[in-house]
Amino acid sequence: MNLENIDTEKWLDLGLEYGVKIIGAILIWIIGSWIIKKLVSTSKKLMTKSGYEDSLQGFLSSLISWGLKILLIITLLGTLGVPTTSFAAIIGAAGLAIGLALQGSLANFAGGVLILLFKPFKVGDYITGSGESGTVKEIRIFTTELATPQNRKVIVPNGPLSNSNIINYSANDLIRLDMIVGVSYDDDIKKTKEVLMNVLTSNPKVLKDPAPMVAVTELADSSVNFAVRGWVKNADYWDVHFENTEAVKLQLDAAGIEIPYPHQVEIHKES
Template identity: 85%
Template sequence: METNLEYWTEKLITLGTTYGLKVIGAIVFWIIGSWVIKTILKTSRNLMAKSDYDESLKKFLLNLVSWGLRILLVITLLGVLGIPTTSFAAIIGAAGLAIGLALQGSLANFAGGVLILLFKPFKVGDYITGSGESGTVKEIKIFTTELATPQNRKVIVPNGPLSNSNITNYSANELIRLDMIVGVSYDDDIKKTKEVLMNVLTSNPKVLKDPAPMVAVTELADSSVNFAVRGWVKNSDYWDVHFENTEAIKLQLDAAGIEIPYPHSVEIQKQG
């Protein structure tokens, strides 16, 4: 009985000596590691706030950093306790590869969403064209971007193709140039036509005086002399000015007796 007690006492002392210090070290390492993670997250949060990151991207990146650091901390603790971590690293790597292959499309959309939220080629409220779609941006999510077409149709565009396509942002600048092409007959006077077209531009209060509007002959086409009619407007006034000027050009050219060429049908009558 006494021999067994001595045996187990020695066993406990040996185990305590062998693993006690490792357990204490692991506990201390966990406390310090948790404090370091909190400090890194707090610093990252402050830096993102100064950089005006999108709120959804901010939360995602902070969660990603938090989980990554905690996984790294757990694997390190296992190493401190003397548990081999090579197998854990291999399992995590294999799982990551399998998930990546299974979710290739989703990961591409996710990466595209991160790039859009990070570099901000457009924001909510902008009118854009990208990935073959046009519309006003209603919402930017991690995987998709929601557009509303001029007909108020809802279009969901995957962020992967959108971030890799050419994006035209019509709302990025405060001012935008309205370009119109007007063709008149070869029989009409060029100077008089330019005066009429310039009067259309200068008479519209929404067309800016600076930069100055411009009217110029741009092409001698097969059946018409074409004029470039250009005026700068505020972004919000673009379509109003487009419709107003289109109507005014037709009315003022008619009033001045200047013809806009169009195809004429010829009626052939039978003789006899």
Template identity: 85%
Template sequence: MEENLDYYLKQIIAFGTEYGLKVIGAIVVWIVGSWAIRKIVRTSKKLMEKRDYEVSLQKFLIDLISWSLRILLIITLLGTLGIPTTSFAAVLGAAGLAIGLALQGSLANFAGGVLILLFKPFKVGDYITGSGESGTVKEIKIFTTELATPQNRKVIVPNGPLSNSNIINYSANDQIRLDMVVGVSYDDDIKKTKEVLMNVLTSNPKVLKDPAPMVAVTELADSSVNFAVRGWVKNADYWDVHFENTEAIKLALDAAGIEIPYPHSVEIQKEG
């Protein structure tokens, strides 16, 4: 009986000696690792706030960093306890590959969202054209961007195609040039027409004086002499000036007796 007791006692001591140190080591690794993760997450958050990252991008990147480090810590703990981690890592890799293949489109949209939030080709409130859609940016998410069209229609654009397309940001600068083309008859005086068109531009208080507005002959078309009418405006005034000048140009040309040519239908009578 005493021999059996001594045997079991020795086994317990041997087991405690072998695995006790591993358990203690694992506890130390867990404490130090958890502290290091919190430190890295806090530092990363401060850096992102300092560089003015979008809130949604900050949250996603912080979660990504935190979970990645936790998984790494768990694998390290298993290794400290003597549990083989090679197969565990292989399973994680295979699962990651399978998920990646199943979510190729979503991952492309995610990557596009990260690029948009990181490099900021546009921000909320900007009027843009991209991926075949135009509108005011209402919200930028990780996978999609929400636009509101001039008709106030809601358009959801996937970030993958959007980030890979040509993006025109009409709101990037404070000023924008309004370009209009006006055609008049070949019988009308060019200098007089230029004066009338320039007067329309300079009479509108929303058309900026600097850069100066410009009127010039741009094309001798089949049935009209075309004038480029250009004036710089503030972004917020673009459409107001567009509509105001379109009406003012028509009224001014009519008052000056200058004709805007239009197609005339010609009836051909059959002889006999």
């Protein structure tokens, strides 16, 4: 028996066996990469059509791409005869360890995805949430950046923000301006209502429709309180707030109507 022929046949068999596997793995990699590229491209188009934010599109596309590539690599290793059970166990254990170590970050990530998906607010909106108020400057995956009225930069984690009550003052085009004005019990209610209504109707930024309203809302301990309500455009809210606050004081003073306030009475003792 010729040992050289046996060794040659053995190497040929091994070459054929692993050569077929290697060629198969190469084909799987080429076809799999093409499929992944198409899937990622299709998912981007669907997300764009659905109106997803650019930052969310980029993150989800990367997540889909890397997830599919990991599956492709595991498939390749299986094709080459490498046991993949241990790889799956290692990936699972690593995922669990990372998840436990990054609980807060994962909560913020989940919150960011929810905010970007359901859009309770957008960049430019003025909101209150998670104990903070300000104009939304940027929505990231993990945090949201606000600018306060004093132009202070506030970074709010998306986890607590998504789980809190969010007030979006910019969601609607119109907003109602509410004021409570208290006057003395000695003053005439009808006349007071006329003065306060004149404050609303004389301001061109207060809309005629919906109609403004003045009504007695409470008979308090030391004053008769009036609800003064007018609808304004969102962008005009603060201007009208300051203008009407000043106008209420000036016009009540001009009409001789008193706004109650604590008085200090001096007591002089006889010597």
